Amino acid sequence: MSWEHVSSGKVRDIYRLDEDRLVLVTSDRISAFDVVMAEPIADKGRVLTALSAFWLERLRDVAPHHLLSVDVPAGAPSALGGLGGLAGRVMVVRRAEMLPIECVVRGYLSGSAWAEYRRSGTMHGQALPAGLRQSERLPEAVFTPSTKAEVGHDENISFDQAAELVGVETAKLAREISLELYRRGAAWAAERGIIVADTKFELGFIDGELAICDEVLTPDSSRFWPVEGWQPGATPPSFDKQPLRDWLEETGWDKTPPPPALPDQVVAATRRRYVEAYERLSGARLADWPPTAGGATAEADGGADGGVAYAVTGDAGAEAVGGADGGVTGAGDGGADGAAADAGERR
Numbered sequence: 001m002s003w004e005h006v007s008s009g010k011v012r013d014i015y016r017l018d019e020d021r022l023v024l025v026t027s028d029r030i031s032a033f034d035v036v037m038a039e040p041i042a043d044k045g046r047v048l049t050a051l052s053a054f055w056l057e058r059l060r061d062v063a064p065h066h067l068l069s070v071d072v073p074a075g076a077p078s079a080l081g082g083l084g085g086l087a088g089r090v091m092v093v094r095r096a097e098m099l100p101i102e103c104v105v106r107g108y109l110s111g112s113a114w115a116e117y118r119r120s121g122t123m124h125g126q127a128l129p130a131g132l133r134q135s136e137r138l139p140e141a142v143f144t145p146s147t148k149a150e151v152g153h154d155e156n157i158s159f160d161q162a163a164e165l166v167g168v169e170t171a172k173l174a175r176e177i178s179l180e181l182y183r184r185g186a187a188w189a190a191e192r193g194i195i196v197a198d199t200k201f202e203l204g205f206i207d208g209e210l211a212i213c214d215e216v217l218t219p220d221s222s223r224f225w226p227v228e229g230w231q232p233g234a235t236p237p238s239f240d241k242q243p244l245r246d247w248l249e250e251t252g253w254d255k256t257p258p259p260p261a262l263p264d265q266v267v268a269a270t271r272r273r274y275v276e277a278y279e280r281l282s283g284a285r286l287a288d289w290p291p292t293a294g295g296a297t298a299e300a301d302g303g304a305d306g307g308v309a310y311a312v313t314g315d316a317g318a319e320a321v322g323g324a325d326g327g328v329t330g331a332g333d334g335g336a337d338g339a340a341a342d343a344g345e346r347r
Contacts, residue, residue, distance in 0.1 A: 002075040010036050011048075011220065013080075017073055017092065024091045025080065026215075030270065032244050033255040039262045043286060045089035047274040048218045050289040052091070054282045055216040059184055063177045065212040066093040066204070070290050088290040096204030096213050101162050102146040102154055103174050105182035108197040109136050110223060110235070112156060113144065125158045135197070135225075136232040141182050143175040146200075173210050174203050185217045192280045194239065195230055197223040219277050239277035243269040 003015035003023055010031045015023040026048045028040035049070065056065045069092040080086055106113055106123070113123045114134050121128060124144040132138075145162040146154040163171040178201050186196040199222035202214035215221050224239035247266045253259065275286050 001073075003073070003077055005077070011045075015077075017075075020095060021068065022093055022095060023073060023076075024093055024214075025086065026089045026091075030241060030244065032241055032248055032259075035255065035257050035259050037244070037259050037262055039267055041267060041270050041274065043271060044274050046286060046289055047278045048215055048220055049089050049091060050284075050286065051218045051278050051281065052215040054278075054284075055185060056212060058188070059181055059212070059216070062180050062184065063203075063212050064206060064209050065216075066096055066206060066214075068092045068094060093213070094206050094211075096206045096211055098202065098204035098213065099166050099170070099174060099210075100148055101157070101165055101174070102148055103178040103201040103203055104144045104146055104198065105141055105178050105201070106144050106198040107138055107141045107182065107186055108195065108223075108225075109134065109138060110197050113198075116156075124156050133232040135230065135235060141179055141186070143178055145171075145174075170210065177201075177203065177210060177212070181212070181216070189217075189224070189281055190227065192283075193227045194277065194280055195225040195227055195236075197225055199223070217281075219274055224277055239273045241270055241273075243273065 001018060003017060006014040006016050006022070008014070011027055011029055013025045013027065015025065017023050026045035028042060028044045030037050030039075030041045030044060053067060053070055056067050059065075070088075070090060071092070072086045072090050073092060076082065076086055109117055109123070109128075109132055117123055117128055117132060121130060123142065126142070129139065143159065144156065145159065146156050147165075148154060157165075159171060159175065162174075165171075166174065181201060182196065182199060185199070189196050196217065199217055201212065201216065201221075203210050204213045205211065219238075219240035225236040226239070230236040243266055244262070247263070248255075248259070251260050278284075278286055
């Protein structure tokens with residue numbers, strides 16, 4: 001069977017495998033300030049795919065998920081470079097009726113939440129204690145949804161506004177799932193020296209159940225800080241494209257296309273951030289990804305519990321993420337405070 005191209009975003013290319021399944025191909029493209037750079041970041045797509053597969057398996061008891069397989073199905077377009085170019089960056093996923101909201105969870109005061117707090121002492125309209133500093137840990141993790149913008153930036157909304165969009169019971173369930181995913185993921189990451197400051201999840205209905213879709217707890221969908229580099233009152237370094245952003249700011253670039261050519265050292269530094277995040281969190285080497293074709297298991301060093309398997313097997317009768325038009329949201333970069341779904345950055 002051949003893959004039918006559905007859409008392409010800043011980071012992901014989406015193909016319809018059949019009526020029930022989609023193929024998500026995560027490229028090495030990288031964007032900053034809503035502009036895609038000319039130079040790819042080697043292995044970035046493999047990191048995002050491997051880390052999402054790791055988390056989906058590890059957190060599978062919180063809610064069902066969309067991932068069927070990380071094997072490359074037959075029929076890939078020749079332009080994608082064949083098995084060698086696709087291995088490790090493909091997810092075959094079930095189709096879902098996606099919620100029209102981003103499920104953002106914040107554990108620390110940063111980004112647009114910090115900007116709002118400085119103006120009004122609130123976060124998404126909710127009052128916060130006085131005297132909090134930038135990057136300070138919040139008293140408890142907070143569900144702070146946003147809209148999904150087709151163009152430009154997403155808009156922060158209140159829980160009540162989210163409930164108007166998806167219904168009260170669905171909004172409550174989305175909040176419950178998102179908070180538990182964050183708590184579990186943040187606790188795991190903290191033990192490995194990484195703070196998950198905030199993150200965004202994509203949820204959708206599969207067979208009547210609200211399921212986890214798209215990427216999960218990656219450097220593109222989250223704000224990761226090294227524990228040793230964090231202190232309230234300052235912006236810590238992050239495990240993502242921070243070297244790229246910093247260099248671009250220093251050039252005086254006006255943030256409109258075309259972007260300046262990236263020096264080799266900036267590309268290499270950015271790659272190191274992504275790879276380190278994956279290897280710290282999973283306990284596995286990126287060199288060992290993907291697992292053996294055919295659904296064989298790859299072991300991640302899970303610490304006291306003896307590791308976690310994160311390979312999955314296909315299901316010919318399953319569905320794929322995307323909604324009625326077969327598309328997929330959250331197919332871009334951004335983190336919890338940046339526009340996702342390739343609509344731009346919120347950070």
